Amino acid sequence: MHSPSSEPVLHLVPEKGTSYFRHALRDLAEGLKFAKLGCTLGWLDIKLRYRGSILGPFWLTASTTVMISAMGVLYAYLMNMDVHKYLPFLTFSLILWGFIGGTLQEGCTTFTSAAGLIHSARMPYSMHVLRSTVRNWLTVAHNIPVIVGVFLWFHVEPLWSWTLLPALLLWVFDSFVATFLLAILGARFRDVPPIVASGIQIFFFITPILWTPDLMKEGQDWLLLNPFFPLMEILRTPLLGDTVQVAVWPAALGWSAFLASVTFVLFARMRARLAYWV
Protein backbone atom coordinates (compact mmCIF):
# COMPACT_ATOMS: atom_id res chain seq x y z
CA MET A 1 0.00 0.00 0.00
CA HIS A 2 3.02 2.30 -0.05
CA SER A 3 3.42 4.86 -2.80
CA PRO A 4 6.88 5.74 -4.13
CA SER A 5 7.02 8.91 -2.03
CA SER A 6 5.98 6.96 1.09
CA GLU A 7 3.08 9.29 1.81
CA PRO A 8 0.21 7.41 3.42
CA VAL A 9 -2.60 6.74 0.98
CA LEU A 10 -6.24 6.67 1.90
CA HIS A 11 -8.27 5.16 -0.89
CA LEU A 12 -11.97 4.82 -0.17
CA VAL A 13 -14.55 3.19 -2.41
CA PRO A 14 -17.82 1.46 -1.58
CA GLU A 15 -17.14 -1.99 -0.13
CA LYS A 16 -17.67 -5.11 -2.20
CA GLY A 17 -16.64 -8.78 -2.09
CA THR A 18 -13.67 -9.52 0.14
CA SER A 19 -12.93 -5.87 0.85
CA TYR A 20 -15.47 -6.00 3.68
CA PHE A 21 -13.31 -8.49 5.52
CA ARG A 22 -9.94 -7.02 4.57
CA HIS A 23 -10.93 -3.62 5.87
CA ALA A 24 -12.37 -5.05 9.06
CA LEU A 25 -9.05 -6.81 9.69
CA ARG A 26 -7.18 -3.61 8.89
CA ASP A 27 -9.30 -1.76 11.43
CA LEU A 28 -8.35 -4.33 14.08
CA ALA A 29 -4.65 -4.09 13.15
CA GLU A 30 -4.76 -0.30 13.32
CA GLY A 31 -6.55 -0.62 16.63
CA LEU A 32 -3.46 -2.39 17.95
CA LYS A 33 -1.37 0.63 16.98
CA PHE A 34 -3.75 2.80 18.97
CA ALA A 35 -3.75 0.36 21.90
CA LYS A 36 -1.90 2.78 24.13
CA LEU A 37 -4.42 5.51 23.43
CA GLY A 38 -7.30 3.11 24.13
CA CYS A 39 -5.77 2.14 27.46
CA THR A 40 -5.08 5.76 28.39
CA LEU A 41 -8.65 6.78 27.60
CA GLY A 42 -10.02 3.86 29.61
CA TRP A 43 -7.79 4.76 32.53
CA LEU A 44 -8.77 8.43 32.34
CA ASP A 45 -12.46 7.47 32.32
CA ILE A 46 -11.93 5.71 35.64
CA LYS A 47 -9.78 8.48 37.06
CA LEU A 48 -12.36 11.11 36.17
CA ARG A 49 -15.14 9.11 37.73
CA TYR A 50 -13.54 9.71 41.13
CA ARG A 51 -12.59 13.36 40.90
CA GLY A 52 -14.39 15.10 43.72
CA SER A 53 -15.34 11.89 45.49
CA ILE A 54 -14.01 11.29 49.01
CA LEU A 55 -14.06 7.52 49.19
CA GLY A 56 -13.19 7.34 45.49
CA PRO A 57 -12.62 3.87 44.11
CA PHE A 58 -13.39 2.31 47.48
CA TRP A 59 -17.08 2.98 47.07
CA LEU A 60 -17.25 0.00 44.80
CA THR A 61 -15.16 -2.16 47.10
CA ALA A 62 -17.26 -1.15 50.08
CA SER A 63 -20.60 -1.77 48.40
CA THR A 64 -19.48 -5.20 47.19
CA THR A 65 -18.37 -6.07 50.72
CA VAL A 66 -21.66 -5.01 52.25
CA MET A 67 -23.74 -6.82 49.64
CA ILE A 68 -21.77 -10.03 49.93
CA SER A 69 -21.83 -10.17 53.70
CA ALA A 70 -25.57 -9.48 53.85
CA MET A 71 -26.60 -11.78 51.04
CA GLY A 72 -24.06 -14.47 51.86
CA VAL A 73 -25.37 -15.06 55.36
CA LEU A 74 -29.06 -14.78 54.47
CA TYR A 75 -29.03 -16.97 51.38
CA ALA A 76 -26.80 -19.59 53.00
CA TYR A 77 -29.47 -19.86 55.70
CA LEU A 78 -32.36 -19.91 53.20
CA MET A 79 -30.74 -22.55 51.03
CA ASN A 80 -29.53 -24.58 53.99
CA MET A 81 -25.90 -24.29 53.03
CA ASP A 82 -22.67 -23.93 54.92
CA VAL A 83 -21.68 -20.26 54.98
CA HIS A 84 -18.03 -21.24 54.62
CA LYS A 85 -18.82 -22.87 51.32
CA TYR A 86 -21.53 -20.55 50.09
CA LEU A 87 -20.05 -17.14 50.79
CA PRO A 88 -16.86 -17.55 48.74
CA PHE A 89 -19.00 -18.91 45.91
CA LEU A 90 -21.31 -15.91 46.09
CA THR A 91 -18.37 -13.51 46.17
CA PHE A 92 -16.96 -14.77 42.91
CA SER A 93 -20.34 -15.08 41.29
CA LEU A 94 -21.44 -11.56 42.10
CA ILE A 95 -18.14 -9.96 41.16
CA LEU A 96 -17.96 -11.81 37.85
CA TRP A 97 -21.60 -11.07 37.12
CA GLY A 98 -21.09 -7.41 37.95
CA PHE A 99 -18.33 -7.39 35.36
CA ILE A 100 -20.50 -9.12 32.74
CA GLY A 101 -23.42 -6.78 33.35
CA GLY A 102 -21.25 -3.67 33.25
CA THR A 103 -19.48 -4.79 30.09
CA LEU A 104 -22.69 -5.56 28.23
CA GLN A 105 -24.43 -2.41 29.31
CA GLU A 106 -21.54 -0.08 28.55
CA GLY A 107 -20.92 -1.97 25.34
CA CYS A 108 -24.20 -0.69 23.90
CA THR A 109 -23.12 2.94 24.22
CA THR A 110 -19.47 2.52 23.23
CA PHE A 111 -19.83 4.12 19.80
CA THR A 112 -22.74 6.43 20.51
CA SER A 113 -20.93 8.04 23.44
CA ALA A 114 -17.79 8.45 21.30
CA ALA A 115 -19.73 10.15 18.50
CA GLY A 116 -17.79 13.41 18.85
CA LEU A 117 -14.50 11.63 18.45
CA ILE A 118 -15.74 9.48 15.57
CA HIS A 119 -16.96 12.54 13.69
CA SER A 120 -13.81 14.59 14.11
CA ALA A 121 -11.06 12.32 12.77
CA ARG A 122 -10.65 8.91 11.18
CA MET A 123 -9.70 6.42 13.85
CA PRO A 124 -10.03 2.63 14.07
CA TYR A 125 -13.33 1.60 15.65
CA SER A 126 -11.57 -1.11 17.62
CA MET A 127 -9.84 1.66 19.60
CA HIS A 128 -13.18 2.77 21.09
CA VAL A 129 -14.01 -0.84 21.95
CA LEU A 130 -10.66 -1.27 23.63
CA ARG A 131 -11.28 1.86 25.69
CA SER A 132 -14.56 0.46 26.98
CA THR A 133 -13.02 -2.95 27.68
CA VAL A 134 -10.11 -1.47 29.60
CA ARG A 135 -12.52 0.63 31.65
CA ASN A 136 -14.55 -2.41 32.62
CA TRP A 137 -11.50 -4.45 33.62
CA LEU A 138 -10.24 -1.60 35.77
CA THR A 139 -13.66 -1.45 37.40
CA VAL A 140 -13.69 -5.14 38.26
CA ALA A 141 -10.14 -4.86 39.59
CA HIS A 142 -11.52 -2.70 42.42
CA ASN A 143 -12.94 -5.88 43.88
CA ILE A 144 -9.64 -7.68 44.25
CA PRO A 145 -9.36 -6.67 47.95
CA VAL A 146 -12.76 -8.26 48.59
CA ILE A 147 -11.66 -11.50 46.96
CA VAL A 148 -8.41 -11.57 48.92
CA GLY A 149 -10.32 -10.84 52.12
CA VAL A 150 -12.77 -13.68 51.54
CA PHE A 151 -9.92 -16.04 50.68
CA LEU A 152 -8.14 -15.32 53.94
CA TRP A 153 -11.22 -15.26 56.12
CA PHE A 154 -12.68 -18.56 54.90
CA HIS A 155 -9.38 -20.31 54.18
CA VAL A 156 -10.31 -21.03 50.59
CA GLU A 157 -7.67 -23.04 48.81
CA PRO A 158 -7.87 -22.44 45.09
CA LEU A 159 -6.82 -25.12 42.68
CA TRP A 160 -3.90 -23.31 41.01
CA SER A 161 -4.34 -25.21 37.80
CA TRP A 162 -2.84 -23.97 34.53
CA THR A 163 -6.35 -23.58 33.14
CA LEU A 164 -6.77 -20.36 35.12
CA LEU A 165 -4.58 -18.46 32.70
CA PRO A 166 -6.41 -19.48 29.50
CA ALA A 167 -9.69 -18.91 31.33
CA LEU A 168 -8.67 -15.37 32.12
CA LEU A 169 -7.49 -14.79 28.55
CA LEU A 170 -10.78 -16.11 27.22
CA TRP A 171 -12.59 -13.65 29.47
CA VAL A 172 -10.51 -10.77 28.18
CA PHE A 173 -11.16 -11.86 24.61
CA ASP A 174 -14.88 -12.35 25.13
CA SER A 175 -15.35 -9.05 26.92
CA PHE A 176 -13.72 -7.25 23.98
CA VAL A 177 -15.83 -9.13 21.43
CA ALA A 178 -19.11 -8.72 23.32
CA THR A 179 -18.47 -4.99 23.72
CA PHE A 180 -17.78 -4.78 19.99
CA LEU A 181 -20.98 -6.61 19.05
CA LEU A 182 -23.21 -4.52 21.29
CA ALA A 183 -21.43 -1.32 20.27
CA ILE A 184 -22.37 -1.95 16.64
CA LEU A 185 -25.94 -2.95 17.47
CA GLY A 186 -26.32 -0.06 19.90
CA ALA A 187 -25.16 2.43 17.26
CA ARG A 188 -27.81 1.28 14.81
CA PHE A 189 -30.75 0.47 17.09
CA ARG A 190 -31.45 2.68 20.06
CA ASP A 191 -33.60 -0.09 21.56
CA VAL A 192 -30.57 -2.23 22.31
CA PRO A 193 -29.64 -0.79 25.74
CA PRO A 194 -33.06 -1.50 27.33
CA ILE A 195 -33.17 -4.97 25.74
CA VAL A 196 -29.72 -5.75 27.11
CA ALA A 197 -30.66 -4.40 30.54
CA SER A 198 -33.66 -6.67 30.85
CA GLY A 199 -31.70 -9.59 29.39
CA ILE A 200 -29.05 -9.16 32.05
CA GLN A 201 -31.71 -9.23 34.74
CA ILE A 202 -33.25 -12.45 33.42
CA PHE A 203 -29.90 -14.19 33.08
CA PHE A 204 -28.97 -13.11 36.59
CA PHE A 205 -31.68 -15.40 37.92
CA ILE A 206 -31.41 -18.33 35.50
CA THR A 207 -27.61 -18.56 35.69
CA PRO A 208 -26.10 -20.20 38.77
CA ILE A 209 -25.02 -17.03 40.55
CA LEU A 210 -27.08 -16.95 43.72
CA TRP A 211 -27.59 -20.73 43.61
CA THR A 212 -24.92 -23.35 43.10
CA PRO A 213 -25.27 -25.62 40.06
CA ASP A 214 -25.26 -28.76 42.19
CA LEU A 215 -28.63 -27.73 43.63
CA MET A 216 -29.94 -29.06 40.32
CA LYS A 217 -30.51 -32.72 40.92
CA GLU A 218 -30.51 -33.66 37.26
CA GLY A 219 -30.26 -32.00 33.90
CA GLN A 220 -27.21 -29.92 34.78
CA ASP A 221 -26.09 -30.31 31.17
CA TRP A 222 -28.91 -28.05 30.09
CA LEU A 223 -27.12 -25.24 31.81
CA LEU A 224 -24.45 -25.38 29.10
CA LEU A 225 -26.99 -23.86 26.73
CA ASN A 226 -26.69 -20.69 28.77
CA PRO A 227 -23.55 -19.02 27.41
CA PHE A 228 -22.80 -17.36 30.73
CA PHE A 229 -22.68 -20.61 32.70
CA PRO A 230 -19.63 -22.29 31.12
CA LEU A 231 -17.74 -18.99 31.15
CA MET A 232 -18.44 -18.48 34.85
CA GLU A 233 -17.46 -22.06 35.59
CA ILE A 234 -14.03 -22.00 33.94
CA LEU A 235 -12.94 -19.17 36.19
CA ARG A 236 -14.98 -19.69 39.34
CA THR A 237 -14.61 -23.42 39.91
CA PRO A 238 -10.79 -23.66 40.05
CA LEU A 239 -10.63 -20.56 42.25
CA LEU A 240 -12.95 -22.23 44.72
CA GLY A 241 -10.79 -25.36 44.71
CA ASP A 242 -13.01 -27.64 42.64
CA THR A 243 -12.39 -29.30 39.32
CA VAL A 244 -14.20 -28.17 36.22
CA GLN A 245 -16.61 -30.60 34.60
CA VAL A 246 -15.51 -32.12 31.32
CA ALA A 247 -18.14 -30.49 29.12
CA VAL A 248 -17.63 -26.97 30.44
CA TRP A 249 -14.50 -25.98 28.55
CA PRO A 250 -15.74 -27.10 25.11
CA ALA A 251 -18.97 -25.23 25.75
CA ALA A 252 -17.12 -22.08 26.78
CA LEU A 253 -14.88 -22.23 23.71
CA GLY A 254 -17.80 -23.00 21.44
CA TRP A 255 -19.85 -20.06 22.67
CA SER A 256 -16.83 -17.76 22.38
CA ALA A 257 -16.13 -18.87 18.81
CA PHE A 258 -19.76 -18.33 17.91
CA LEU A 259 -19.77 -14.85 19.46
CA ALA A 260 -16.52 -13.93 17.72
CA SER A 261 -17.64 -15.05 14.28
CA VAL A 262 -21.00 -13.31 14.50
CA THR A 263 -19.28 -10.13 15.65
CA PHE A 264 -16.62 -10.23 12.96
CA VAL A 265 -19.11 -10.76 10.14
CA LEU A 266 -21.34 -8.00 11.47
CA PHE A 267 -18.42 -5.60 11.89
CA ALA A 268 -17.11 -6.37 8.40
CA ARG A 269 -20.53 -5.71 6.95
CA MET A 270 -21.29 -2.55 8.92
CA ARG A 271 -17.89 -0.92 9.52
CA ALA A 272 -18.21 1.66 6.76
CA ARG A 273 -21.69 2.64 7.92
CA LEU A 274 -20.91 3.18 11.59
CA ALA A 275 -19.96 6.85 11.20
CA TYR A 276 -23.32 7.48 9.52
CA TRP A 277 -25.22 6.00 12.45
CA VAL A 278 -23.69 7.56 15.52
Added chain:
Amino acid sequence: MVSIRVENLAVSFPLYHGTTRSLRKTVKSSLGGRFTQDKRERVVVQALQNINFTLQPGDRLGLVGGNGAGKTTLLRTLAGIYEPVEGSVTVQGQIGTLLDPSLGMNLDLTGRENIHLRGMYAGLSKAAIRQVEDDVEAFADLGSFMDLPVQTYSSGMMVRLSFGLATAIMPNVLLMDEWFMAGDASFRQRARSRLETLVSKADILVLSSHMADVMADWCNRLIWMDNGHIRMDGPTEDVLEAYLGKPLDTVLSKRKNDESDPLLSLTPEPIEAVPNPHTL
Protein backbone atom coordinates in the same frame (compact mmCIF):
# COMPACT_ATOMS: atom_id res chain seq x y z
CA MET B 1 3.19 13.13 -4.20
CA VAL B 2 0.51 14.67 -2.05
CA SER B 3 -2.84 14.72 -3.82
CA ILE B 4 -6.59 14.41 -3.43
CA ARG B 5 -8.73 12.77 -6.09
CA VAL B 6 -12.50 12.59 -5.84
CA GLU B 7 -14.45 10.74 -8.52
CA ASN B 8 -18.24 10.54 -8.86
CA LEU B 9 -18.58 10.78 -5.10
CA ALA B 10 -22.02 10.35 -3.61
CA VAL B 11 -22.89 10.25 0.08
CA SER B 12 -26.37 9.75 1.49
CA PHE B 13 -27.67 9.47 5.00
CA PRO B 14 -30.38 6.98 5.83
CA LEU B 15 -33.21 8.34 8.00
CA TYR B 16 -33.78 5.42 10.33
CA HIS B 17 -35.46 7.38 13.04
CA GLY B 18 -38.22 8.80 10.91
CA THR B 19 -39.39 6.03 8.63
CA THR B 20 -43.02 6.70 9.31
CA ARG B 21 -45.69 6.45 6.68
CA SER B 22 -46.17 10.19 6.48
CA LEU B 23 -42.48 10.70 5.81
CA ARG B 24 -42.62 8.15 3.02
CA LYS B 25 -45.60 9.93 1.55
CA THR B 26 -43.71 13.20 1.72
CA VAL B 27 -40.82 11.63 -0.13
CA LYS B 28 -43.07 10.23 -2.83
CA SER B 29 -44.79 13.56 -3.34
CA SER B 30 -41.70 15.76 -3.24
CA LEU B 31 -40.41 16.16 -6.75
CA GLY B 32 -36.73 15.33 -6.88
CA GLY B 33 -35.45 17.18 -3.84
CA ARG B 34 -32.87 15.77 -1.52
CA PHE B 35 -35.01 13.06 0.01
CA THR B 36 -34.96 9.95 -2.09
CA GLN B 37 -35.37 6.23 -1.55
CA ASP B 38 -32.63 3.68 -1.96
CA LYS B 39 -32.92 0.15 -3.34
CA ARG B 40 -34.34 -1.14 -0.08
CA GLU B 41 -36.97 1.60 0.00
CA ARG B 42 -35.36 3.37 2.92
CA VAL B 43 -35.67 7.12 3.04
CA VAL B 44 -32.29 8.74 2.50
CA VAL B 45 -31.00 12.31 2.36
CA GLN B 46 -28.65 12.87 -0.55
CA ALA B 47 -25.88 14.84 1.13
CA LEU B 48 -23.43 14.75 -1.78
CA GLN B 49 -23.93 13.76 -5.39
CA ASN B 50 -21.71 13.56 -8.40
CA ILE B 51 -18.68 15.30 -6.89
CA ASN B 52 -15.52 15.30 -9.03
CA PHE B 53 -12.28 17.20 -8.49
CA THR B 54 -8.53 16.66 -8.21
CA LEU B 55 -6.10 18.64 -6.05
CA GLN B 56 -2.32 18.89 -6.49
CA PRO B 57 0.32 20.26 -4.10
CA GLY B 58 -0.07 24.01 -3.79
CA ASP B 59 -3.83 23.91 -4.22
CA ARG B 60 -5.85 25.85 -1.69
CA LEU B 61 -9.45 24.93 -2.16
CA GLY B 62 -12.27 26.86 -0.56
CA LEU B 63 -15.77 25.50 -0.17
CA VAL B 64 -18.64 27.98 -0.20
CA GLY B 65 -22.36 27.40 -0.06
CA GLY B 66 -25.34 27.90 2.17
CA ASN B 67 -26.12 25.92 5.29
CA GLY B 68 -26.71 22.28 4.50
CA ALA B 69 -25.05 22.49 1.10
CA GLY B 70 -22.78 19.60 2.02
CA LYS B 71 -19.54 21.42 2.88
CA THR B 72 -18.92 19.72 6.21
CA THR B 73 -19.99 16.34 4.86
CA LEU B 74 -17.50 16.73 2.01
CA LEU B 75 -14.73 17.63 4.46
CA ARG B 76 -15.56 14.62 6.59
CA THR B 77 -15.59 12.37 3.55
CA LEU B 78 -12.15 13.66 2.52
CA ALA B 79 -10.97 12.92 6.06
CA GLY B 80 -12.15 9.32 5.70
CA ILE B 81 -14.76 9.63 8.43
CA TYR B 82 -17.69 8.96 6.09
CA GLU B 83 -16.88 6.34 3.50
CA PRO B 84 -18.35 6.92 0.02
CA VAL B 85 -21.67 5.37 -0.86
CA GLU B 86 -20.73 5.67 -4.54
CA GLY B 87 -17.58 6.74 -6.34
CA SER B 88 -14.17 7.06 -4.76
CA VAL B 89 -11.98 9.30 -2.63
CA THR B 90 -8.19 8.98 -2.75
CA VAL B 91 -6.06 11.09 -0.45
CA GLN B 92 -2.31 10.78 -0.51
CA GLY B 93 -0.53 12.43 2.39
CA GLN B 94 -0.80 12.90 6.14
CA ILE B 95 -4.29 14.19 6.81
CA GLY B 96 -4.92 16.77 9.49
CA THR B 97 -8.47 17.62 10.40
CA LEU B 98 -9.64 20.77 12.12
CA LEU B 99 -13.30 19.98 11.90
CA ASP B 100 -14.41 19.98 15.48
CA PRO B 101 -12.83 22.39 17.96
CA SER B 102 -13.47 19.98 20.81
CA LEU B 103 -11.60 17.01 19.34
CA GLY B 104 -9.92 15.33 22.25
CA MET B 105 -10.97 18.04 24.65
CA ASN B 106 -12.27 16.59 27.83
CA LEU B 107 -13.64 19.27 30.14
CA ASP B 108 -12.75 17.35 33.26
CA LEU B 109 -9.10 16.98 32.33
CA THR B 110 -6.45 19.62 32.77
CA GLY B 111 -5.11 21.60 29.83
CA ARG B 112 -1.88 19.65 29.94
CA GLU B 113 -3.67 16.29 29.97
CA ASN B 114 -5.73 17.37 26.98
CA ILE B 115 -2.58 18.25 25.07
CA HIS B 116 -1.18 14.80 25.73
CA LEU B 117 -4.37 13.14 24.58
CA ARG B 118 -4.49 15.17 21.41
CA GLY B 119 -0.91 14.18 20.65
CA MET B 120 -1.85 10.56 21.06
CA TYR B 121 -4.85 10.96 18.72
CA ALA B 122 -2.41 12.20 16.11
CA GLY B 123 -0.15 9.22 16.79
CA LEU B 124 2.81 11.32 17.90
CA SER B 125 5.82 10.04 19.83
CA LYS B 126 6.48 11.08 23.40
CA ALA B 127 9.15 13.58 22.40
CA ALA B 128 6.91 15.11 19.76
CA ILE B 129 4.09 15.43 22.27
CA ARG B 130 6.40 17.29 24.65
CA GLN B 131 7.27 19.66 21.84
CA VAL B 132 3.59 20.28 21.13
CA GLU B 133 3.05 20.86 24.83
CA ASP B 134 5.72 23.59 24.96
CA ASP B 135 4.42 25.16 21.78
CA VAL B 136 0.83 25.28 22.99
CA GLU B 137 1.85 26.50 26.42
CA ALA B 138 3.69 29.41 24.84
CA PHE B 139 0.86 30.26 22.47
CA ALA B 140 -2.15 29.85 24.74
CA ASP B 141 -0.47 31.74 27.59
CA LEU B 142 -2.55 30.09 30.29
CA GLY B 143 0.01 30.24 33.09
CA SER B 144 -0.92 28.07 36.04
CA PHE B 145 -4.29 27.26 34.49
CA MET B 146 -2.49 24.67 32.38
CA ASP B 147 -2.72 22.29 35.33
CA LEU B 148 -6.35 22.99 36.19
CA PRO B 149 -9.36 21.25 34.65
CA VAL B 150 -10.48 22.85 31.42
CA GLN B 151 -13.90 23.31 33.02
CA THR B 152 -12.51 26.15 35.11
CA TYR B 153 -11.35 28.11 32.05
CA SER B 154 -13.00 31.24 30.77
CA SER B 155 -14.33 30.91 27.26
CA GLY B 156 -11.45 32.99 25.93
CA MET B 157 -8.90 30.69 27.56
CA MET B 158 -10.74 27.74 26.13
CA VAL B 159 -10.56 29.13 22.59
CA ARG B 160 -6.85 29.88 23.02
CA LEU B 161 -6.13 26.37 24.21
CA SER B 162 -8.17 24.54 21.60
CA PHE B 163 -6.89 26.73 18.83
CA GLY B 164 -3.27 26.42 19.89
CA LEU B 165 -3.67 22.69 20.26
CA ALA B 166 -5.39 22.19 16.93
CA THR B 167 -2.75 24.18 15.07
CA ALA B 168 0.27 22.64 16.78
CA ILE B 169 0.34 19.51 14.64
CA MET B 170 1.42 20.08 11.03
CA PRO B 171 -0.11 17.83 8.37
CA ASN B 172 0.43 17.72 4.55
CA VAL B 173 -3.26 17.81 3.84
CA LEU B 174 -5.17 20.21 6.00
CA LEU B 175 -8.97 19.99 6.16
CA MET B 176 -10.51 22.89 8.03
CA ASP B 177 -14.01 23.93 8.94
CA GLU B 178 -15.11 27.50 9.45
CA TRP B 179 -15.25 27.59 13.25
CA PHE B 180 -11.61 28.56 13.14
CA MET B 181 -12.26 32.17 12.39
CA ALA B 182 -14.36 32.56 15.54
CA GLY B 183 -13.05 34.11 18.73
CA ASP B 184 -12.62 37.62 20.12
CA ALA B 185 -11.04 40.40 18.09
CA SER B 186 -7.86 40.80 20.13
CA PHE B 187 -7.13 37.13 19.78
CA ARG B 188 -7.86 37.04 16.08
CA GLN B 189 -4.70 38.78 14.96
CA ARG B 190 -2.46 36.34 16.80
CA ALA B 191 -4.57 33.43 15.71
CA ARG B 192 -4.44 34.51 12.14
CA SER B 193 -0.66 34.66 11.88
CA ARG B 194 -0.39 31.23 13.48
CA LEU B 195 -2.97 29.81 11.15
CA GLU B 196 -1.20 31.33 8.18
CA THR B 197 2.00 29.50 9.14
CA LEU B 198 0.07 26.26 9.35
CA VAL B 199 -1.67 26.84 6.05
CA SER B 200 1.55 27.77 4.28
CA LYS B 201 3.23 24.60 5.49
CA ALA B 202 0.46 22.30 4.34
CA ASP B 203 0.72 21.05 0.75
CA ILE B 204 -3.00 21.02 0.22
CA LEU B 205 -5.63 23.01 2.05
CA VAL B 206 -9.37 22.47 1.92
CA LEU B 207 -11.24 25.14 3.81
CA SER B 208 -14.90 25.72 4.34
CA SER B 209 -15.77 29.25 5.35
CA HIS B 210 -18.33 32.00 5.15
CA MET B 211 -15.79 34.81 5.15
CA ALA B 212 -15.13 36.44 1.79
CA ASP B 213 -11.80 37.95 2.72
CA VAL B 214 -10.44 34.70 4.16
CA MET B 215 -11.40 32.97 0.95
CA ALA B 216 -9.90 35.70 -1.20
CA ASP B 217 -6.64 35.72 0.77
CA TRP B 218 -6.04 32.04 1.24
CA CYS B 219 -7.65 30.13 -1.59
CA ASN B 220 -6.68 29.88 -5.23
CA ARG B 221 -9.68 27.77 -6.17
CA LEU B 222 -13.26 27.69 -4.97
CA ILE B 223 -16.02 25.15 -5.20
CA TRP B 224 -19.53 26.41 -4.73
CA MET B 225 -21.67 23.69 -3.19
CA ASP B 226 -25.40 23.78 -3.61
CA ASN B 227 -27.76 21.05 -2.42
CA GLY B 228 -25.02 18.46 -2.41
CA HIS B 229 -23.88 19.22 -5.96
CA ILE B 230 -20.96 21.23 -7.27
CA ARG B 231 -22.60 24.32 -8.68
CA MET B 232 -19.45 26.06 -9.77
CA ASP B 233 -15.74 25.25 -9.66
CA GLY B 234 -13.03 27.71 -10.65
CA PRO B 235 -10.61 30.49 -9.63
CA THR B 236 -11.46 32.24 -6.38
CA GLU B 237 -12.56 35.60 -7.84
CA ASP B 238 -14.83 34.15 -10.48
CA VAL B 239 -16.67 31.86 -8.11
CA LEU B 240 -16.90 34.44 -5.33
CA GLU B 241 -18.38 37.01 -7.66
CA ALA B 242 -20.89 34.57 -9.01
CA TYR B 243 -21.74 33.38 -5.52
CA LEU B 244 -22.14 36.84 -4.03
CA GLY B 245 -23.81 38.19 -7.13
CA LYS B 246 -21.68 41.35 -7.12
CA PRO B 247 -18.09 42.33 -7.98
CA LEU B 248 -15.55 41.15 -5.46
CA ASP B 249 -13.94 44.60 -5.09
CA THR B 250 -17.07 46.09 -3.61
CA VAL B 251 -17.26 43.34 -1.02
CA LEU B 252 -13.63 43.57 0.02
CA SER B 253 -13.46 47.37 0.06
CA LYS B 254 -16.61 47.51 2.10
CA ARG B 255 -14.85 45.31 4.59
CA LYS B 256 -11.90 47.70 4.81
CA ASN B 257 -14.25 50.58 5.61
CA ASP B 258 -16.05 48.62 8.24
CA GLU B 259 -13.32 48.36 10.88
CA SER B 260 -15.56 47.08 13.61
CA ASP B 261 -16.00 43.75 11.87
CA PRO B 262 -12.82 42.97 9.99
CA LEU B 263 -13.94 39.52 9.01
CA LEU B 264 -17.03 40.27 7.04
CA SER B 265 -19.51 37.52 6.76
CA LEU B 266 -20.28 36.13 3.33
CA THR B 267 -23.96 36.48 2.74
CA PRO B 268 -25.03 35.59 -0.74
CA GLU B 269 -27.81 37.34 -2.56
CA PRO B 270 -30.88 35.15 -2.64
CA ILE B 271 -30.43 32.96 -5.69
CA GLU B 272 -33.66 31.06 -5.89
CA ALA B 273 -36.43 29.95 -3.66
CA VAL B 274 -35.02 26.90 -1.92
CA PRO B 275 -37.74 24.65 -0.51
CA ASN B 276 -37.52 24.69 3.23
CA PRO B 277 -37.20 21.10 4.49
CA HIS B 278 -39.13 21.93 7.65
CA THR B 279 -42.27 22.73 5.76
CA LEU B 280 -42.28 19.42 3.91
